[in-house]
Amino acid sequence: MQKQVTIIGSGIVGAVTAYYLSSDPTLNVTIYDEGIGQATKNSAGIISPWLSKRRNQRWYNLAKSGAALYPEIVADTQMGYSVYQQAGTIVTRENPDDLQALYDLAVARKQQAPQIGQIEKLTAEQVQDRIPLLTNPQPGVFVSGGARVDGDKFAHNLLKYCEKRNLVRHKGKVALGDQGQLLTPHGQQNYDTLILAVGAWLKPLLLPMKIVADVRPQKGQLIELQLPESWGDDVPVLMPEGERDFIPFTRSKLVVGATHENDMGYDLQVSDLVEADLFASGRKLDANLTKDQITQVKVGTRAYTRDFAPFFGPLPDNPHILVASGLGSSGLTTGPMIGKLLAEYVQTGRHDWDDYALSVDHYLSPAE
Structure with a gap:
């Protein structure tokens, strides 16, 4: 008899989880998506974790592992260049000593991350020479393994692929009851395992269960421009x-961004001031940009924790409900590994994740 696995959220975590589970004939996989303010759909899409100076080793393990999964998934699902391109990344530094330190960091990290x-x-x-658009270039370090991904297209294509295997998709808002009942537009639905991959919306989703998640929303905006060249x-x-x-x-599509705006709640309104700031930043790099080249402003909401680290795993008192949140601005990089x-937990019941994240106990507490 097939087990029912239900995923809430069709961003990077939900889509990749569905990708790995939909090939299992012992499972019946369903995904629900409200799709409002999703960080995956509104991300800049840079996959290049190796030059980050964040000192959180667990985050780095997740990020470098997630980056390594992209070529495998893209090849298996036959996604094209419009979704993912491994064209390299350049990180600039004006100070020669800072530039050398960045180069040395890259060389050191390559020992454990050949990608x-x-x-x-x-x-x-x-x-x-590498980026002819620039009119005000700075010296930098180039790594050929860096990539860009259109998060919206990636998740969409991945779920389409999963539907051909073993995935049922539903649109609409869901809620949880006080005992973890899944309440959908079609009534209460049963499950054997429930995966909550809703990013910044995890906190309100868990409140009926008297659980408070250490998650705060952060607004992110970016601009897309269509250039003549x-x-x-x-x-x-x-x-x-x-x-x-x-x-x-x-x-000919250029993206500039994204912002990191705290204390904005779940606001998804486009800010004219932020749009102007993003455009001004782009103009400092390419003085030929004009405002009429802006085709859209994207707005999303990321999830952050107090220590800026992601968390994921089963609820302490309910191993049948899994949560994932707190990915922040690196969600497209850490999300695939999560x-x-x-x-793997759904399929085997085992998890040894000490190298990747602290226990979810650190981020969940009982409601008063």
């Missing part, structure tokens, strides 16, 4: 010092 690929220290002129698939992503990320997607680990 970082080729490493080069570039002059400002060489950076401009076109470029190939090999133009790297730029992570410039002191400015917003600068992501040339395939052909999804894979959750799927």
